Amino acid sequence: MRKSPVELARKASETIDFSDEKEVQKFVGFGFGTLGENYIGIRRWPEDQMMFYGSNSLTITPKGLLTPREHQYGLHVIYSGTPHHTRHLFGYWHINDVDEAYIRVPPTEPGGEATLVIVMRYPRPGERDMFAYYCENCLTLVQCYVYDSGNLDQGFIGVLQFEDHVVKTFNSDPALRTCKECGTVHPLAYRFWEPHNTPDEEEARSLW
Ligand SMILES: [Zn+2]
DSSP, X not given: OOOOHHHHHHHXXXXXXXXXXXXXXXXXXXXXXXXXXXXXXXXXXXXXXXXXXXXXXXXXXXXXXXXXXOSSSXXXXXXXXXOEEETTTOBSEEEESSXXXXXXXXXXXXXXXXXXXXXXXXXXXXXXXXXXXXXXXXXXXXXXEEEOHHHHOOHHHXXXXXXXXHHHHHHTXXXXXXXXXXOOBOOOOBOSSGGGSOHHHHHHHTTO
16 A cells, blocks of 8 residues: 555655665565565575576667676666566566666575566556567567556555466467467566466466
8 A cells, every 4th residue: 555645745755674684574575565565575596596687687779689787796777667587587578667686696605696676666546567579489468457556556466466367368278379470489478486376377478
C-alpha cells in the first residue's frame, strides 16, 4: 500500500542495517520491501554469478540492444520507459514507468558474496509496469502486457501475480509468440522464481 506524504514526513527517514540479517531478509530473494516511497530489493550472489547476470543484462535503446553496465561495481540507473531483460534470470522484457537504480557492492571478504541493491520509487497513480516480448530475429514488438500498478496499489505481490498471468497467457498459444514481421516464433516465457515454472518453461530459461 502506498504511504501518505504525511506518514512519510512523520518518520523523516528509515535505514536498513546490513549487519542485521533479520532486517536484510525482508528485502532478499525476488522480493521487494518498501522503505519510504521506494521499493528496495537486496540480492546476494557469489562474485562470478553477479558478473554473469551483469554481462547478460540487456536494454533496448535507440542505438539497439545494449548491455547497460560498464563497471563490475558501482551504480547504474535504467531510466523509465527503457525495456530491460536479464538473460536466464527472468523471461520477459520489463518496462517500468519509474527509474530503476542498481547499486553493486563488492564482497567484504575474499570469497564472500557481492551485494546488489535495487531501488525504485513505488508507482504513483497512472504509472505502470509492462511485460514485453520482442522478436529475437528482428526486434519487432511481439506482445506487450500492461499492469496498472500505480492505480491498483497492490504492492509487489500484485506484480508477481501479473507476471504469472503474462507467462501463462504468452505460452498458451504459439500464434501469440509469432513475429508478424518475419514469422520467427519466440521461445516460451518463464518466471523469475524457478519452482513456479513448468519443466518446459524452466528449459526456456537456458535459451534466453
Ligand atoms: Zn521478427
